[in-house]
Amino acid sequence: MVQHTTPLWRRLQYRFDYLVSRSTTALIGWLTLACLSVVVPASVVLVRAGHQPPATLSGQLTAVWVSVGQTLKIGGAVGSPLYVLASVLLALIALLFVSTLVSLITAGINQRIMELRLGHSRLLETRHTVVLGWSDQVFPVTAELVAANSNQRRAVVAVLAPKDKVEMEQEIDARVPATGTTTIVCRNGCTTDPAVLTRVSPQTAKAVLVLPPGADDGDTHVVKTLLALNAVAAEPGDAIVVAAVHDAHNRVAAQLAAGPRGHVLAVDDIVARLLVQTARQPGLSLVYQELLNFAGDEFYTVDAPALTGRTFGEALLSLTTSSAVGLLRENGTVALNPNPGTEIAPGDRIVVIAKDDDTTVVAAAASGIDEEAIATAGPRAATAERLLLLGWNRRAPLIVQQLATYVSAGTTLDIVALGDHATMRGAQDVAVASQRLDVTLHSADTTDPRVLARLNVPSYDSVIVIGDAGRTPTAATVATQVAEADDRTLVTLLHLRSIEQASGKRISLTTEMTDDRNRLLAPAREGADFIVSGRLTSLLMAQISENPSLADVFDELFDAEGSELYLKPAADYVHPGSETTFATVVASARRRHECAVGYRLRAQAAAGPAYGVRINPDKQQQVRFTAEDWVIVLAES
Known part of the structure; x- marks a missing residue:
């Protein structure tokens, strides 16, 4: 004989679930019986345990009925049978209407709460x-x-x-x-x-x-x-x-x-250009990070009526707590790094880098210039480079095109990736047409340490690592592809870090990532260059939303033509080894038709959070540069 092994409480729960799943009439009947089975015995106990319980049975039954009626809210009236029946009927009708009203109110409130939780209500705000x-x-x-x-x-x-x-x-x-x-x-x-x-x-x-x-x-x-x-x-x-x-x-x-009134950013173009610029100028990503977030110094356009009629070159040294970098003309056009002799017309606004839009003060800073400290940089001969690109995504062809624009003739680029070969060869043809960049394709997995070992990575002048999803199935979701690309980048960086430690030679490395959280996991040295495409786009959009005139500033800043930010050797501007004011650096840069906006000290390059970068220093500040330090300038080349 089969024995039941199901616990009693489980069987009772099953029976209860079965009863609840029955029709509404059956459910009301069972609930009524369950309620009476509890209320009636309890009322009997209350009557008999009272101070003066009725002596007769009829009196006790009447007292029990009154208790039950009050508990169940059906009156408990005492009198003739017809009177009792009518009172119970009225109480039940009242109970029905009150319960229905409560149900309707509860349902309405619940519906409103659900609508609010669903986020379908209309927002009543202005200037948001x-x-x-x-x-x-x-x-x-x-x-x-x-x-x-x-x-x-x-x-x-x-x-x-x-x-x-x-x-x-x-x-x-x-x-x-x-x-x-x-x-x-x-x-x-x-x-x-x-x-x-x-x-x-x-x-x-x-x-x-x-x-x-x-x-x-x-x-x-x-x-x-x-x-x-x-x-x-x-x-x-x-x-x-x-x-x-x-x-x-x-x-x-x-x-x-x-x-x-709309402004549209082309994300892939901007990211590709910044990757190339940073690969050629280590530390540039830190400069853009400082300039684009609201925590430090950023771009503003300010009125400076005291500078009207004076030249832009004079404005460079007249703003002690801000760094002038351009002019916003009255007609809305922007000129970054204009000729120092350009006159500031009435209605023009100054494009500055400042702590806030109300910190720009016009003062005389020319007295802090040390003419003897100013150096004259000699011309540098163009040299060919060896470059390495690890990974392939939709921005890779743009990166190759940008490299072909910037590099000197004879430069070689090795591409190692599991990308689409037809697209990769197309990018190779574009580079060949430029007659300045020689591209070689290698179909290999960048997460394989044997592949990286054969490349002799430390021998390259610059290495760029970009997101590569590998052979991800086409059915994979975008989130999965992005996650896999960043995961593969992290593995590649691990191997590169191992190669760097084994060789004892520092690798000039620029890395692209999509998720900023993965950047915190990256096995890279302090102050390494990362271009996080999603975060970069967010910073630009937030800046423009707060100051629409910056849209034209960023358009020119990220344009292939015109002026860009550069990190150049400090020895090109001032003689290293002696203390001098930053006003002297600005004056030296002005003679080269450049706007000096900051510097980076090599001795602090591994110390966070600034990693040696100082944007918009006070022009009277004394600083001692070495031959290994850099000056951050806005220049055409």
Whole structure:
């Protein structure tokens, strides 16, 4: 005979679940019996345990009935049978109506709470910032907006994305724990639906940021979101619209969709250019990190009526606590690093690097110049280089093109990757056409230490490591591809660090990553150069949203033509070994038609958090340069 091994409590639970799953009528009947089985015996106990229990049985039954009626809220009236029946009926009807009313109120409240949790309610704010879309970039964007709003008493950032509202809030709280005076509000919905966009009230916002999704059709999604923004309001508001696309070919369409007050960034072009510039000038990524976040010195445009009629060269030494780098003309055009003899016209604004937009003070700094300390740099002969590119992604062809633009004739580039061979050969053809860069392709796994050992990595003048997902299946999600690319980069960096330690020779290394959290895991020396594409885009978008005139500044700064930031030997500007003021460095750079904005000391290059970088120092500050230090300048070459 089979014995039951199921515990009694489990069998009782099963029977209860079965009863609950029955019809409503059966459920009411069972609940009524269960209630009476408890209330009636308890009422009997209460009556008999009272101070003066009734002496007769009828009196006790009447007392029990009264107790039961009061407990169950059905009156418990005493009288003729008809009177008792009528009172019970009225009590049941009242109970039914009250229960129904409570249920309706509870259901309405629950529905409203669910709507709020779903993020479908409309935002009633003005002069707030709207962030459209969800990706890893939302965290640095919100963090930078919080920093930018730290001097405001109350600020609001509204995030709209096709994601659960509660999940968004929890993730933002985890990644951006300190929001200060800024309130972050999340709403759920599709960003390409004009009706849904009204939930974050973009027509009353001061800025709207459209984040680029990581999918292959991400640029198309950005364009559709921008078109939806135009459809929200019949007339364009005064909100600044900042968007980002991956492919530069889609920038024109996105700019048309964004309208006259919109600014669109071509992310891949900017990242590729910064990778190449940093690979040729170690430490440049630290400079951009300092200039683009709101924690330190950054770009501003300021009025300086006291400088009207004077030359830009005079302005360079007239701002002791700020560094002049250009002019914003009255017609809206920007000129970075103009000729020192350029006259500052009425209505012009000065483009400066400063701690804040109200810290720029016009004063005389020319008295701090030591003419004897100024050095004259001789011309440097162009030399061929050996370069190494590890990995392949959609930005790799742009990197090859940029290298072909910057390098000297005879430079060689070895590419080691598991990328698409047809695309890799296309990039090779472009480099060959430039007649300055000789490209060799190697199909190999950069995470294999034997491959790296055969390359003799320390012999290269510069090494660039970019995200390479390897042979990831086409069905893999974008998040998976990004994670795998960064994972492979971390493994490659481990092997390079081992090679560096074994050889005793420092490798000039520039690394691209997608997720800023992975940068903290990177096995690299202190102060190493990292270009985190997602964070870089977020910083640029946040800067432009707070100061729209900076869009033209960044366009010129990241353009292949015009002036760029460089780290040049300090010995080219002042004689090393003796103390001199930074005003002397600025004066020396002015003679070369350059704007000196800071320096980097080799002795502090491994010490965080600045790693030797000093942006916008006081011009009266004394500093002793060595032959191994660098001056940070804005120059054409």
